[in-house]
Amino acid sequence: TFFDADIGDEKYIDRYQVDVFNDGMGALVLFYTAKDEKLFTRTLQVRLDAATHRVLSVFIETGKKSFWNEETQKLYYTPMKLIQIQEYSKPLIGRKKDLHVTWRFTL
Numbered sequence: 001t002f003f004d005a006d007i008g009d010e011k012y013i014d015r016y017q018v019d020v021f022n023d024g025m026g027a028l029v030l031f032y033t034a035k036d037e038k039l040f041t042r043t044l045q046v047r048l049d050a051a052t053h054r055v056l057s058v059f060i061e062t063g064k065k066s067f068w069n070e071e072t073q074k075l076y077y078t079p080m081k082l083i084q085i086q087e088y089s090k091p092l093i094g095r096k097k098d099l100h101v102t103w104r105f106t107l
Contacts, residue, residue: 001085002075005041005060007032015039026050040064055079068092080105 007016016032016039023029032044042063047056060075069091076084082104089097 001073002058002060002077005044005062005073005075007041007044012039016044022050023047027056028053080107 015035017035019029019031019033021029021031026049027047028050030044030046030048032041034042040062041060043059043061045057045059047058048054049056056078058075058077060073062073062075064071069089071090072088074084074086076082082102084103085099085101087097087099091097
């Protein structure tokens with residue numbers, strides 16, 4: 001699921017607005033926003049430790065629309081601590097579907 005949301009390929013250059021800011025809690029935040037609403041990955045937020053530049057967390061919102069269905073996802077990852085996946089589906093016909101999955105790392 002996370003690999004589908006990857007925007008690291010060259011084809012995504014200039015397709016996202018990139019903002020960088022300090023969150024006031026010792027982290028740098030890289031915030032990517034899709035310039036085109038048809039892109040699968042709508043937003044991507046990466047929090048980095050300001051001193052070491054280690055990844056503190058990754059949050060991704062995805063979405064795709066068709067005539068028959070609208071699907072969105074919220075993905076959250078904290079290295080060696082937590083993975084969360086939330087998926088929502090609103091079909092033209094039938095019931096809405098929600099899926100929430102959480103993995104907690106135990107060390």
